[in-house]
Amino acid sequence: MxxxxxxxxxxxxxxxxxxxxxxxxxxxxxxxxxxxxxxxxxxxxxxxxxxxxxxxxxxxxxxxxxxxxxxxxxxxxxxxxxxxxxxxxIPPVAKPVAGIHPSAVIEDAELGEDVSIGPNVVIERGVKIGRGTVVGAGCYIGADTTVGVDGLIYPNVSIRERVTIGDRVIIQLGAVVGSDGFGYTQEGLKWVKIPQVGTVEIGDDVEIGANTTIDRARFGKTVIENGVKLDNQVQVAHNVHIGENAAIVAFVALAGSCSIGANVQMAGHSGAAGHVHVGDYSVLMPYTAPTKDVPEKSVVSGFPARPFAQYQKSMAASTKLPKLMKRVSALERELEKLKG
Amino acid sequence: MxxxxxxxxxxxxxxxxxxxxxxxxxxxxxxxxxxxxxxxxxxxxxxxxxxxxxxxxxxxxxxxxxxxxxxxxxxxxxxxxxxxxxxxxIPPVAKPVAGIHPSAVIEDAELGEDVSIGPNVVIERGVKIGRGTVVGAGCYIGADTTVGVDGLIYPNVSIRERVTIGDRVIIQLGAVVGSDGFGYTQEGLKWVKIPQVGTVEIGDDVEIGANTTIDRARFGKTVIENGVKLDNQVQVAHNVHIGENAAIVAFVALAGSCSIGANVQMAGHSGAAGHVHVGDYSVLMPYTAPTKDVPEKSVVSGFPARPFAQYQKSMAASTKLPKLMKRVSALERELEKLKG
Amino acid sequence: MxxxxxxxxxxxxxxxxxxxxxxxxxxxxxxxxxxxxxxxxxxxxxxxxxxxxxxxxxxxxxxxxxxxxxxxxxxxxxxxxxxxxxxxxIPPVAKPVAGIHPSAVIEDAELGEDVSIGPNVVIERGVKIGRGTVVGAGCYIGADTTVGVDGLIYPNVSIRERVTIGDRVIIQLGAVVGSDGFGYTQEGLKWVKIPQVGTVEIGDDVEIGANTTIDRARFGKTVIENGVKLDNQVQVAHNVHIGENAAIVAFVALAGSCSIGANVQMAGHSGAAGHVHVGDYSVLMPYTAPTKDVPEKSVVSGFPARPFAQYQKSMAASTKLPKLMKRVSALERELEKLKG
The missing domain is CATH 3.40.1390.10 (MurE/MurF, N-terminal domain)
Structure with a gap:
C-alpha cells in the first residue's frame, strides 16, 4: 500500500x-x-x-x-x-476465517463464536475455546484445557491438559505450555520421577514467545499473572509465580517455586534459583541468578547477585588487580628495606 | 476426587x-x-x-x-x-487407547502390542516401536529409528532417522532428537558442512525435557546412558557422552564430544567445552563452563571453572576491591612520607 | 556398506x-x-x-x-x-521423492521442479518454493513466503508470512522463522504491543539449528547474510543484522537491532545488547554480552565485555585476592609500628 x-x-x-x-x-x-x-x-x-x-x-x-x-x-x-x-x-495479515479446517481432529470441544481452528490442529476432549480465538496449524491442545476470548495461538504450539489461559493471550510458534516439571527424588543413585499433577494458569493479555516452555506445577499451579510478557526461549519451571506486567527476556531460567514480583524486568540469560523471591519493580541484569530473595526496586547483577552499582565497581577494579598485586609486592619490599 | x-x-x-x-x-x-x-x-x-x-x-x-x-x-x-x-x-490423565489414529501417516513400521499412535503422527519406513509406547499427536519419527517399551513421547516431538531409544523413556513436547551436529570446515572464509552421518543412542529410563535438542554424532554416536534426566531447553551437541543418572538443567550447553560423568549435576546456564570430561559425581554451578577436565566429585563455578569455595571467596573479596585499592594508595603515600 | x-x-x-x-x-x-x-x-x-x-x-x-x-x-x-x-x-538418507504428500494442505503455492512436500505440511497462499527444495513433515509456511532452490527444511519447522529464504538453506527440526519481535511501549505499568510488521531475509547457504528462533523486524527486515551458520537454540531478535559467514553457537541471544559483523564467532551463552555492533572477525567467549560496540578482530569476554587476555589476567588475579587482602592488612600494621 x-x-x-x-x-x-x-x-x-x-x-x-x-x-x-x-x-x-x-x-x-x-x-x-x-x-x-x-x-x-x-x-x-x-x-x-x-x-x-x-x-x-x-x-x-x-x-x-x-x-x-x-x-x-x-x-x-x-x-x-x-x-x-x-x-x-503494511496491512496486517488477514485474520484466518472463522471455522474449523476439515483436517483438524477435535475430540469434543466447546468453541465460542468466530473461533478459527487451523489445519491439522488436534484438540482433546473437554477443551473450551473462547470467542474469536485463532488456533494455528498443527497446534495440540490437551484435555480439559480452557483458552479465553480473542486469543492468538500461532502454529505448532503445544498445550497440555487442564491448563487455563486467559483472554487476549498471544502464543508464538513452537511454545510449550504444561509440560512436566523437572522433579525427582533419589533412591540410591537413581532419580525417581515425582508425578507432576498440578497445572498452569495464565492470566489475560499475556504474550508467550516462540519455543518458550512453561512447566505445570508438581501440585497446585504454575501462575503467570495478567500482562506478563515472555520473550522467545524462556524457561518457566514448576510452581513458579510471575507477577503482573513482568517482562522476561530470552534464555531466562526460572527455577522451581521461585516467585517473580510484579513489573520485574529480567535480562537475557538471567534467572532465579528455586524458592527465591524477586521483589516488585526489580531489574536483573544479564547472567544474574539470585540465590537469596531480592528486595523490591533492586537492580542486581552477577552470580551471586549483588547491587549492579557494586558489581560495576568490582568489575572495573578487577581490571586493575594484576597491577595492584605488583604495587603490593613493591610495598612489601620497600617496607623490608625500611625495617632493615 | x-x-x-x-x-x-x-x-x-x-x-x-x-x-x-x-x-x-x-x-x-x-x-x-x-x-x-x-x-x-x-x-x-x-x-x-x-x-x-x-x-x-x-x-x-x-x-x-x-x-x-x-x-x-x-x-x-x-x-x-x-x-x-x-x-x-488427582487421577492421572487416562492413557490414550492403544491403536493407530486414522490420520497418522505410517510408511512401514513394526509396532508392539498396545502401542498408541496419535493423530497426525508421521512415521517413516523401518521404524520399530516397543510394546505399550505412546506416540503423541504431531510427532515425527524418521526411518529405521527404534523406540523401546512403555515409552511416552508427548506431542510435536521430532526424532530423526537411525536413532535408538531405550525402554520407559519420556520425551516432553517439542523436543528434537537426531538433528545434525554443528560441524563445518573452513574453505577460505566460508564454512563447508561436514556430513553428520552418526546417530544418537538413548538408554532406559531417560527423560528429555520440552524443546530440548540432541544432535546426532558426526560419526559414531551421541550417547545418553540409562537414567539420565534432561530438563527443558538443554542442548546436547554431536558425539557428546552423558553418564548414568546425570541430571542436567535448562540452558545447559554440552559442546561437541564432551563427556559428562555418571551422577553429575549441572545447574542452569552451565556447560562444557568441546572434548572436556566432567568427572563422576561432580556439580557445576550456574554460568560455569569448564574448558579443562574436571576431576570427579568436584564442585566448580565460573568461567574459567574453579572450585566453588574459591569462587565464592574471590567474589566476596572482589566487593571489597575498590576499598582495597584506596588502602594501597594510602600505604604508598605513607611510605613515601616515611622515606622522605 | x-x-x-x-x-x-x-x-x-x-x-x-x-x-x-x-x-x-x-x-x-x-x-x-x-x-x-x-x-x-x-x-x-x-x-x-x-x-x-x-x-x-x-x-x-x-x-x-x-x-x-x-x-x-x-x-x-x-x-x-x-x-x-x-x-x-554410510549412505546418506535417501532424498524424499519429489511430489506433494496427499495429506499436505496447500492453499495456493508456486512450487518449482522436483520439490518434495512431506505429510501434514501446511502452506498458505502466495508461497513460492524453488526447484529441488524439500519441506519435511508437519512444517508450516505462512503466506507470501519465498524459499530458494535446493533447500532442506526438516520436519516441524514453522515459518511465518512474508519471509524470504535464499538458496541451499538448511533448517533443522523445530526452528521458528518470522515470529513477532519482543517490542512493547509502556502505558503506565502495562506493556502495549508494538505491531511487528517487518520481515526476515535469509541469504544463501545459511544453516539454522534445531529449535532456533528468528524474529521478524518491527519494520524493515531482520537480515541473515549468506553463509551464516546458527547452531541449535539460538535467539535472533527483531531487526538484527548478521554478516556473512558468522558462526553462532547455542544459547546466543542477539538483542533487538544489534548487528554482528562478517566472520564473527560467538560462543555458547554469549550475546549482544540492543543496537550494539560487533566488528568483523571478532570472537565472543562464553557468557559475554557487549553493551558497547566491539572493534573488529577483537576477542572479548565477560559482562561487561573486555579483551579476553585482560579478562583472563583479572580472573587469575582474583583467585589470589583473599590472600592479597591479608597482605595489605599486614602492611598496614607494620607501617603503624614503624611510624610508632
Missing part, C-alpha cells in the same frame, strides 16, 4: 514541514531508508542520522531541532506514531 | 494425630493451602509454616516436632508420601 | 602403509574404534591415541610421524578425508 505524506500526517494529527504530496510506500530505519520511505527519530542520540537519511519523510517529536532536506512530520510521540504508520502502510 | 484423612493415612501406612474424618479434595503448598487441602513438610527450614497453614492435614516426617491445630500424618518420607497422595487425589 | 582400504585410499588419493585388503564397514573415533573400523588423526594432541586404537585403518596427515600396527592412509587433510569416507561408508 502507499499513502501521501499529507494523508499520513492527517491520520497522526501531526504538523507537516515540507512537501506533503510524496507517496510513501515503505518504512525503514534512518540509515536504511530510500526515497519513498518514511522513517522516524525517537532517541535524540540518533539525531545526526536525520541529516543523512534518504527517507522522503521523517516523523519526529514536536520539540526536535535539526536540519532535514525532506519532509518532517512533528507529533507528540514519534515512536508510537511510527507504529501507527506501520499498520497503515 | 476426595478421600478422608483416615483413608489417606492407611494408604501411606502413616500415623494420625487429630481428626481423621475430614474429606481432602486438593493438595497445596503450606502457604497456599485452604480448608479441605492436604499439605506436607519435608525441609525443616519451612517448619514454622505448619503453624500458620490453613490446610486441614499436613504430612510430616516421623521425627517432626511442632504445633499444628489440624491433623498430622507422620510417615517415614513426607516428600515421597505426598507424591503418592497426589496420584490418589 | 563396506569397502576395502585400497578402494578407500583410491577415492581419497591417499598413500597406503600396510595391508590394504581389510574390509572397512564403520567409522569411529580412535578410542572407540574396533577391528573393521576406520578412524583418523587430525589434531596432533591426540597422536598417542593412534598407538592404542583398535581401528583397522587410520587416516593421518601426510607429515604424521608415529607408530601404528594397522594400516595408515596418508592424505593432505585427514579431517576432510574422513568426512568423505563417512559419506562413502
Amino acid at each position: 502507499s499513502m501521501t505524506i499529507k494523508d499520513i500526517a492527517t491520520e497522526l494529527g501531526g504538523v507537516i514541514e515540507g512537501d506533503d504530496t510524496v507517496e510513501i510506500s515503505a518504512l525503514a530505519a534512518l540509515q536504511d531508508a530510500a526515497a519513498g520511505d518514511i522513517s522516524f527519530l525517537s532517541n535524540p542520540r540518533y539525531s545526526p542520522a536525520v541529516g543523512s537519511t534518504n527517507a522522503s519523510a521523517v516523523i519526529v517529536n514536536s520539540d526536535w531541532q535539526g536540519e532535514f532536506a525532506g519532509t518532517i512530520i512533528r507529533v507528540e510521540n514519534a515512536d508510537a506514531a511510527f507504529s501507527k504508520v506501520a499498520s497503515l502502510i | 476426595s478421600m478422608t484423612i483416615k483413608d489417606i493415612a492407611t494408604e501411606l501406612g502413616g500415623v494420625i494425630e487429630g481428626d481423621d474424618t475430614v474429606e481432602i479434595s486438593a493438595l497445596a503448598a503450606l502457604q497456599d493451602a485452604a480448608a479441605g487441602d492436604i499439605s506436607f513438610l519435608s525441609n525443616p527450614r519451612y517448619s514454622p509454616a505448619v503453624g500458620s497453614t490453613n490446610a486441614s492435614a499436613v504430612i510430616v516426617n516421623s521425627d517432626w516436632q511442632g504445633e499444628f491445630a489440624g491433623t498430622i500424618i507422620r510417615v517415614e518420607n513426607a516428600d515421597a508420601a505426598f507424591s503418592k497422595v497426589a496420584s490418589l487425589i | 563396506s569397502m576395502t582400504i585400497k578402494d578407500i585410499a583410491t577415492e581419497l588419493g591417499g598413500v597406503i602403509e600396510g595391508d590394504d585388503t581389510v574390509e572397512i564397514s564403520a567409522l569411529a573415533a580412535l578410542q572407540d574404534a574396533a577391528a573393521g573400523d576406520i578412524s583418523f588423526l587430525s589434531n596432533p594432541r591426540y597422536s598417542p591415541a593412534v598407538g592404542s586404537t583398535n581401528a583397522s585403518a587410520v587416516i593421518v596427515n601426510s607429515d604424521w610421524q608415529g607408530e601404528f600396527a594397522g594400516t595408515i592412509i596418508r592424505v593432505e587433510n585427514a579431517d576432510a578425508a574422513f568426512s568423505k569416507v563417512a559419506s562413502l561408508i
Whole structure:
C-alpha cells in the first residue's frame, strides 16, 4: 500500500514541514531508508542520522531541532506514531476465517463464536475455546484445557491438559505450555520421577514467545499473572509465580517455586534459583541468578547477585588487580628495606 | 476426587494425630493451602509454616516436632508420601487407547502390542516401536529409528532417522532428537558442512525435557546412558557422552564430544567445552563452563571453572576491591612520607 | 556398506602403509574404534591415541610421524578425508521423492521442479518454493513466503508470512522463522504491543539449528547474510543484522537491532545488547554480552565485555585476592609500628 505524506500526517494529527504530496510506500530505519520511505527519530542520540537519511519523510517529536532536506512530520510521540504508520502502510495479515479446517481432529470441544481452528490442529476432549480465538496449524491442545476470548495461538504450539489461559493471550510458534516439571527424588543413585499433577494458569493479555516452555506445577499451579510478557526461549519451571506486567527476556531460567514480583524486568540469560523471591519493580541484569530473595526496586547483577552499582565497581577494579598485586609486592619490599 | 484423612493415612501406612474424618479434595503448598487441602513438610527450614497453614492435614516426617491445630500424618518420607497422595487425589490423565489414529501417516513400521499412535503422527519406513509406547499427536519419527517399551513421547516431538531409544523413556513436547551436529570446515572464509552421518543412542529410563535438542554424532554416536534426566531447553551437541543418572538443567550447553560423568549435576546456564570430561559425581554451578577436565566429585563455578569455595571467596573479596585499592594508595603515600 | 582400504585410499588419493585388503564397514573415533573400523588423526594432541586404537585403518596427515600396527592412509587433510569416507561408508538418507504428500494442505503455492512436500505440511497462499527444495513433515509456511532452490527444511519447522529464504538453506527440526519481535511501549505499568510488521531475509547457504528462533523486524527486515551458520537454540531478535559467514553457537541471544559483523564467532551463552555492533572477525567467549560496540578482530569476554587476555589476567588475579587482602592488612600494621 502507499499513502501521501499529507494523508499520513492527517491520520497522526501531526504538523507537516515540507512537501506533503510524496507517496510513501515503505518504512525503514534512518540509515536504511530510500526515497519513498518514511522513517522516524525517537532517541535524540540518533539525531545526526536525520541529516543523512534518504527517507522522503521523517516523523519526529514536536520539540526536535535539526536540519532535514525532506519532509518532517512533528507529533507528540514519534515512536508510537511510527507504529501507527506501520499498520497503515503494511496491512496486517488477514485474520484466518472463522471455522474449523476439515483436517483438524477435535475430540469434543466447546468453541465460542468466530473461533478459527487451523489445519491439522488436534484438540482433546473437554477443551473450551473462547470467542474469536485463532488456533494455528498443527497446534495440540490437551484435555480439559480452557483458552479465553480473542486469543492468538500461532502454529505448532503445544498445550497440555487442564491448563487455563486467559483472554487476549498471544502464543508464538513452537511454545510449550504444561509440560512436566523437572522433579525427582533419589533412591540410591537413581532419580525417581515425582508425578507432576498440578497445572498452569495464565492470566489475560499475556504474550508467550516462540519455543518458550512453561512447566505445570508438581501440585497446585504454575501462575503467570495478567500482562506478563515472555520473550522467545524462556524457561518457566514448576510452581513458579510471575507477577503482573513482568517482562522476561530470552534464555531466562526460572527455577522451581521461585516467585517473580510484579513489573520485574529480567535480562537475557538471567534467572532465579528455586524458592527465591524477586521483589516488585526489580531489574536483573544479564547472567544474574539470585540465590537469596531480592528486595523490591533492586537492580542486581552477577552470580551471586549483588547491587549492579557494586558489581560495576568490582568489575572495573578487577581490571586493575594484576597491577595492584605488583604495587603490593613493591610495598612489601620497600617496607623490608625500611625495617632493615 | 476426595478421600478422608483416615483413608489417606492407611494408604501411606502413616500415623494420625487429630481428626481423621475430614474429606481432602486438593493438595497445596503450606502457604497456599485452604480448608479441605492436604499439605506436607519435608525441609525443616519451612517448619514454622505448619503453624500458620490453613490446610486441614499436613504430612510430616516421623521425627517432626511442632504445633499444628489440624491433623498430622507422620510417615517415614513426607516428600515421597505426598507424591503418592497426589496420584490418589488427582487421577492421572487416562492413557490414550492403544491403536493407530486414522490420520497418522505410517510408511512401514513394526509396532508392539498396545502401542498408541496419535493423530497426525508421521512415521517413516523401518521404524520399530516397543510394546505399550505412546506416540503423541504431531510427532515425527524418521526411518529405521527404534523406540523401546512403555515409552511416552508427548506431542510435536521430532526424532530423526537411525536413532535408538531405550525402554520407559519420556520425551516432553517439542523436543528434537537426531538433528545434525554443528560441524563445518573452513574453505577460505566460508564454512563447508561436514556430513553428520552418526546417530544418537538413548538408554532406559531417560527423560528429555520440552524443546530440548540432541544432535546426532558426526560419526559414531551421541550417547545418553540409562537414567539420565534432561530438563527443558538443554542442548546436547554431536558425539557428546552423558553418564548414568546425570541430571542436567535448562540452558545447559554440552559442546561437541564432551563427556559428562555418571551422577553429575549441572545447574542452569552451565556447560562444557568441546572434548572436556566432567568427572563422576561432580556439580557445576550456574554460568560455569569448564574448558579443562574436571576431576570427579568436584564442585566448580565460573568461567574459567574453579572450585566453588574459591569462587565464592574471590567474589566476596572482589566487593571489597575498590576499598582495597584506596588502602594501597594510602600505604604508598605513607611510605613515601616515611622515606622522605 | 563396506569397502576395502585400497578402494578407500583410491577415492581419497591417499598413500597406503600396510595391508590394504581389510574390509572397512564403520567409522569411529580412535578410542572407540574396533577391528573393521576406520578412524583418523587430525589434531596432533591426540597422536598417542593412534598407538592404542583398535581401528583397522587410520587416516593421518601426510607429515604424521608415529607408530601404528594397522594400516595408515596418508592424505593432505585427514579431517576432510574422513568426512568423505563417512559419506562413502554410510549412505546418506535417501532424498524424499519429489511430489506433494496427499495429506499436505496447500492453499495456493508456486512450487518449482522436483520439490518434495512431506505429510501434514501446511502452506498458505502466495508461497513460492524453488526447484529441488524439500519441506519435511508437519512444517508450516505462512503466506507470501519465498524459499530458494535446493533447500532442506526438516520436519516441524514453522515459518511465518512474508519471509524470504535464499538458496541451499538448511533448517533443522523445530526452528521458528518470522515470529513477532519482543517490542512493547509502556502505558503506565502495562506493556502495549508494538505491531511487528517487518520481515526476515535469509541469504544463501545459511544453516539454522534445531529449535532456533528468528524474529521478524518491527519494520524493515531482520537480515541473515549468506553463509551464516546458527547452531541449535539460538535467539535472533527483531531487526538484527548478521554478516556473512558468522558462526553462532547455542544459547546466543542477539538483542533487538544489534548487528554482528562478517566472520564473527560467538560462543555458547554469549550475546549482544540492543543496537550494539560487533566488528568483523571478532570472537565472543562464553557468557559475554557487549553493551558497547566491539572493534573488529577483537576477542572479548565477560559482562561487561573486555579483551579476553585482560579478562583472563583479572580472573587469575582474583583467585589470589583473599590472600592479597591479608597482605595489605599486614602492611598496614607494620607501617603503624614503624611510624610508632
